[in-house]
Amino acid sequence: MSDRFSxxxxxxLTLARFRxxxxxxxxxxxxxxxxxxxxxxxxxxxxxxxxxxxIVGVHPGGDAESLRATLNSSAGITxxxxxxxxxxxxLREGRVNVVVIPTDPPTYKFDPxxxxxxxxxxxxxxxxxxxxxxxxxxxxxxxxQEVAGSRYIDWFIPGLIGMGxxxxxxxxxxxxxxxxxMRKLLKRMVASPMKKSEYLLAQLIARLTFxxxxxxxxxxxxxxxxxxxxxxxxxxxxxxxxxxxxSFGALGLLMATRAxxxxxxxxxxNLAMVPxxxxxxxxxxxxxxxxxxxxxxxxLPLTAMTDALRAVIxxxxxxxxxxxxxxxxxxxxxxxxxxxxxxxxxx
Amino acid sequence: MENIDRSxxxxxxxxxxxxxxxxxxxxxxxLSVRRGExxxxxxxxxxxxxxxxxxxxxxxTPDAGDVEVLGLRWAHHSHDLRQRLGxxxxxxxxxxxxxxxxxxxxxxxxxxxxxxxxELLAIVELESKRTSRVGRLSGGQKQRxxxxxxxxxxxxxxxxxxxxxxLDPQSRRQLWxxxxxxxxxxxxxxxxxxYMDEAEFLCDxxxxxxxxxxxxxxxxxxxxxxxxxxxxxxxxxTLEDVFMALTGxxxxxE
Numbered sequence: 001m002s003d004r005f006s007x008x009x010x011x012x013l014t015l016a017r018f019r020x021x022x023x024x025x026x027x028x029x030x031x032x033x034x035x036x037x038x039x040x041x042x043x044x045x046x047x048x049x050x051x052x053x054x055i056v057g058v059h060p061g062g063d064a065e066s067l068r069a070t071l072n073s074s075a076g077i078t079x080x081x082x083x084x085x086x087x088x089x090x091l092r093e094g095r096v097n098v099v100v101i102p103t104d105p106p107t108y109k110f111d112p113x114x115x116x117x118x119x120x121x122x123x124x125x126x127x128x129x130x131x132x133x134x135x136x137x138x139x140x141x142x143x144x145q146e147v148a149g150s151r152y153i154d155w156f157i158p159g160l161i162g163m164g165x166x167x168x169x170x171x172x173x174x175x176x177x178x179x180x181x182m183r184k185l186l187k188r189m190v191a192s193p194m195k196k197s198e199y200l201l202a203q204l205i206a207r208l209t210f211x212x213x214x215x216x217x218x219x220x221x222x223x224x225x226x227x228x229x230x231x232x233x234x235x236x237x238x239x240x241x242x243x244x245x246x247s248f249g250a251l252g253l254l255m256a257t258r259a260x261x262x263x264x265x266x267x268x269x270n271l272a273m274v275p276x277x278x279x280x281x282x283x284x285x286x287x288x289x290x291x292x293x294x295x296x297x298x299x300l301p302l303t304a305m306t307d308a309l310r311a312v313i314x315x316x317x318x319x320x321x322x323x324x325x326x327x328x329x330x331x332x333x334x335x336x337x338x339x340x341x342x343x344x345x346x347x
Numbered sequence: 348m349e350n351i352d353r354s355x356x357x358x359x360x361x362x363x364x365x366x367x368x369x370x371x372x373x374x375x376x377x378l379s380v381r382r383g384e385x386x387x388x389x390x391x392x393x394x395x396x397x398x399x400x401x402x403x404x405x406x407x408t409p410d411a412g413d414v415e416v417l418g419l420r421w422a423h424h425s426h427d428l429r430q431r432l433g434x435x436x437x438x439x440x441x442x443x444x445x446x447x448x449x450x451x452x453x454x455x456x457x458x459x460x461x462x463x464x465x466e467l468l469a470i471v472e473l474e475s476k477r478t479s480r481v482g483r484l485s486g487g488q489k490q491r492x493x494x495x496x497x498x499x500x501x502x503x504x505x506x507x508x509x510x511x512x513x514l515d516p517q518s519r520r521q522l523w524x525x526x527x528x529x530x531x532x533x534x535x536x537x538x539x540x541x542y543m544d545e546a547e548f549l550c551d552x553x554x555x556x557x558x559x560x561x562x563x564x565x566x567x568x569x570x571x572x573x574x575x576x577x578x579x580x581x582x583x584x585t586l587e588d589v590f591m592a593l594t595g596x597x598x599x600x601e
Contacts, residue, residue, distance in 0.1 A: 007452075007455070007456050008456060009456045009457050011456070012452060012453045012456035012457075013453065013456075015449070015453075016442065016445060016449065016453050019444060019445055019449065020442055020444045020445065023444040023480075024444065180442075183439065183440040183442075184436055184438045184439045184440065185439060185440065185441065185442065187406065187436060187439070188434070188436050188439040188441075188496075189457075190406070191404060191405075191406060191429070191432075191434040191436065192429060192434070192454065192457045192458070192499075192500070193426060193429035193430045193457055193458060193459070193500070194457045347406070
């Protein structure tokens, strides 16, 4: 580092923020360790869908004897004995996907609102009809394709990276600033000839220095532990995550423009982030929401972030193909930065 | 007031007023600080000292009144002024996680010219704490570090808001010596304090402030002679006597 470079205020302000962060072990854990734990837990909860059998509940006792035998001998079905009193609870909690009662014809109890319940009904229906002597007009030739990248965990990890960039960006910057304001450090800084824009910019740049770790940790976990494919270029991933980190950082600045207490900033953060966790398709596809909401959902920075990351990582999209997402992110970065600079309370 | 050539003035303000809703923090303050002197604003808690000094520091805008610092005005020359002032605020807590040296390097980087980090460490006698985290310093050491940050730009004028509040006697003495050296080098200090002995030791002139007004102004000696002495028969008068005589003996809330 040359002397002139290292003695520039922007470099010193950035270094200060960076040091404050890495010297806070808890913050480091929540930023890097936590996302990995979440991915591991979700990978256990959502194994690859293909090898998962439907779970069919059948009442115990002699009446259901032959039904149990038929179902047990059918592929893709796991039978679980369930008493009549328990069946409602079992269905609700997902312990069974469908309950079959050996009436004539048989009765299916299932929840049509749940995809896995409808699927189980179809599988059971098929198995029982075939056992009862149905002849199929044809048996289709099946070519099962194990497409890497189509599993839930593959789909989830880019979302997790996006969510991590959002949380770390907003909390990291928002908290740091509110704390500095509470400690009257902001006031002390503006009593010096410091340029205000440089202070805010330094917060954003310091964020970028953590980016390699925040992105690499979940990405490597996906590749090494789950064999997730990375089809896009490293350059594209770098650009998308950098633009995303900057725009979430700028949102953090915006949240922290006036907040004077940790409670106030926490409330604002949750107000901004919780809707995005739900709407932006981190845990489940945002396509589940009605069409009328889609324009709003697509305009959210986290939607743009996760869509762009999935496109690049899973589909191997180029930067040109995710231009619209990058533009949404850039807009969310630039506007909040300048609004924050204007409205910022330094006292 | 005294008849002094304006160019000799480091700070000049007239008829300052600042209110917060119904609360009048500064009612009417007019004062001048000469170049090279140490000027003290003395008063009980809530008297308006901090509001006054923060207006002079350009951190607050007065509702009414006129301020000139080093012959310049905040509205037009704030960038130049910031480079020539050293400011220590009352409640600033520097980042705990940074070391003493990192903190000074940060503050030094904000000024286009000034002292080196080594010089600053030597001035405030913190060389041995160079690599210590700020969070592990004692109160006196933190206060000296905060003073070093204020001196980073080699200022012509130093503003100090209660620089020794909460410190033990040794630390106070040590800070006084540092400030005395700064003044001896021909620089100007404007400080607030509610310690009488501090004002007596450091200040060339003091203004006693209460309820947002200046109620007495002069050298510590003059004030004691004029106001303190008659009250005191058994021992030599001190500023304490003046202060009590002027602001009353009842306890005050913040």
